Amino acid sequence: MSLGPIMMDLAGTELSIAEQELLENPLIGGVILFTRNFESIAQLTALITRIHAARSPHLLVAVDHEGGRVQRFHQGFTRLPPASVYGKMFDKDADMARKYAEQAGWLLAAELRAIGVDFSFAPVLDVAHGVSGVIGDRAYHASPDVVATLAYASMHGMLRAGMHAVGKHFPGHGGVAEDSHLASAVDHRELDALFAEDIVPFVKMIANDLSAIMPAHVIYDKVDDKPAGYSSIWLQQILRGRLNFQGVIFSDDLSMEAAGVAGGYAERAQQALQAGCDMVLVCNHPEGVHEVVEQLKGYNNPTSQMRLVRMHGRGDISCANLHDNNEWRQVSSLIAALDQSPWMEMDV
Numbered sequence: 001m002s003l004g005p006i007m008m009d010l011a012g013t014e015l016s017i018a019e020q021e022l023l024e025n026p027l028i029g030g031v032i033l034f035t036r037n038f039e040s041i042a043q044l045t046a047l048i049t050r051i052h053a054a055r056s057p058h059l060l061v062a063v064d065h066e067g068g069r070v071q072r073f074h075q076g077f078t079r080l081p082p083a084s085v086y087g088k089m090f091d092k093d094a095d096m097a098r099k100y101a102e103q104a105g106w107l108l109a110a111e112l113r114a115i116g117v118d119f120s121f122a123p124v125l126d127v128a129h130g131v132s133g134v135i136g137d138r139a140y141h142a143s144p145d146v147v148a149t150l151a152y153a154s155m156h157g158m159l160r161a162g163m164h165a166v167g168k169h170f171p172g173h174g175g176v177a178e179d180s181h182l183a184s185a186v187d188h189r190e191l192d193a194l195f196a197e198d199i200v201p202f203v204k205m206i207a208n209d210l211s212a213i214m215p216a217h218v219i220y221d222k223v224d225d226k227p228a229g230y231s232s233i234w235l236q237q238i239l240r241g242r243l244n245f246q247g248v249i250f251s252d253d254l255s256m257e258a259a260g261v262a263g264g265y266a267e268r269a270q271q272a273l274q275a276g277c278d279m280v281l282v283c284n285h286p287e288g289v290h291e292v293v294e295q296l297k298g299y300n301n302p303t304s305q306m307r308l309v310r311m312h313g314r315g316d317i318s319c320a321n322l323h324d325n326n327e328w329r330q331v332s333s334l335i336a337a338l339d340q341s342p343w344m345e346m347d348v
Contacts, residue, residue, distance in 0.1 A: 001055055002305040003029035005273055006292055007062065007250070009283045013039045015050055023054040027293050029279055029308055030060030033117070034072055041076040041115060041319055048116035060311055065112060065120040067104065068137055076319070077111050078332045079339055080104060083124055086150050087141035094149075100338070101140075101150045103331045105157025105165075113162050114322040118313040121214060121250070122158075123151045125167040125201040126174035134181065135174050144200035151201055152208055162315035166250060167205050169216035170239060171228060172198025176218055181256045185218045194220065203243060212248035212311060213239065215277075217258035226275075230262055235276030248307045251280040255288060266295035278304035 004027035010019055013036075022028060031051050038044050052058035063072050068082025086104070090097035105123070112120060126132070127147055128139035140150040155165040171194050178185035187194075202213065215228040215235060228234040229251050239245045251272040254265060262268040265288035269280045278301070282289045322328050 001026055001057075002302075003057065003060065003279075003308040005029055005277075005279050005296065005299060005301065005304060006269070006289065007032050007060070007279050007281045008289045009034060010037055010047075011286070013037055013043055014047065020050075020054065022289065022293070023051065023059060025293060027296050027299065028059065030062055030118075032281060032283060033061065033063045034283075038073050038075075044073070045115045045319070052116060057309055057312065060118050060308065061116060062119050062121060063112065063117055064122075065108060065117075066122045066124060066138060067108065070138060078107055078336050080108060080335060081338045082137040083140045083150070084128065084137035085338055087128070087139075087146060090141060090146050090150060097150060098153045100335070101153035102157040104335050105154035106161045107157070107328070107331050107335055108154075109158040109161035109163035110317075110322060110328060111319075113313050113315060114317055114319045116313075119164050119166060119212075119311055120158075121166045121168060123154045123165060123167065124169075125151055125205060126169060126172055127198050127201070129174045131177045132174050133177070139174055144197050145204075148201040148204035151205060155205070155208070155210065162313050164211035164311050164313075165205075166212040166214055166248075167202060167210050168214035169218070169252065170199075170202055170213050171216070171220065171234065172202075173216045173218055174198060178258075181253075181258075184258050184261065185216075187218055187220045188222065189220070190222045191220075194223075199243075206243055206245050206247075210245075210247060212250060213245060214250045214252055215239075217252050217256050219261075226271075227258060227261060229259070229277065230268075230271045230275050232275045240276060246307075248279065248304075248311060249277045251277045253281045253283045254292075255283050255285045265289075265291040268292075270295060273299070273301075278307050 007030040067080030086101040124138045126139045128142045140147045176185045217227045224231040224233045254268040262271045269292040
């Protein structure tokens, strides 16, 4: 059975009977995990094993796990600093910043792969314009070139640990003050201005074989009147066409306030897939998942299925074996120490 176009979430720390049945539906292609799904490493590993066992090839298991404010799992995992720490470091010592970003990427991926997570929605490729609170310290730097440099280092580390990277939020969420989780967000810049700044990290990462991209639920009204995640102009003409991106396109969560412009959940999913997304995320709304499943009966996209199956994680190592690994011990201590370092206090 191939991977379907829907990524759903779970209510708690164990699979319910209804969730188990839903995972067997061919329209489901993956599960995104949240903090509410975590009780212990042993429990989470068992949950992921059950998710993987539901289908063959196994369903994708993903998480938003960047570091800083966006780190879903804590107990038993290294506390990762926000991306901005490496940007501050870059301004003082570029080589050291690249090294730390690469090691942090490896650590993030190694710890998640040890429990069976296929990938994280990371790194953030947004440029720190200083106006977006929801992005804020999740962005590496105000320079698009520095963002690209540090994101590439992080991706290299992730790949070394067996995990593909997902760059977000195309074509850039850093230039709007509104939080698209809570409100509609509109960026009034011209396309040329976006290409001169915010799109630069995406261009450079695509040139370095970035595996996947997540578009923003932001309207760029000089380009299209739809949010980028619903826009065939952004996803097909620009991302696939002009930028020649051949990887996976994941929608951002369709339950976000800015995604509601398309209508109900069925309409949101339909518009995202028609625009060019390969997989849509439906989170924190079980009824919405059922609406989308009902709407997409008979949906089949072999090209998307071929892209999605490449997102499976590589390599198998248990948490116990990882924690016995000298590299993990050294890197975990190094990255954890950043939490108490001057880099956490410095202004960008």
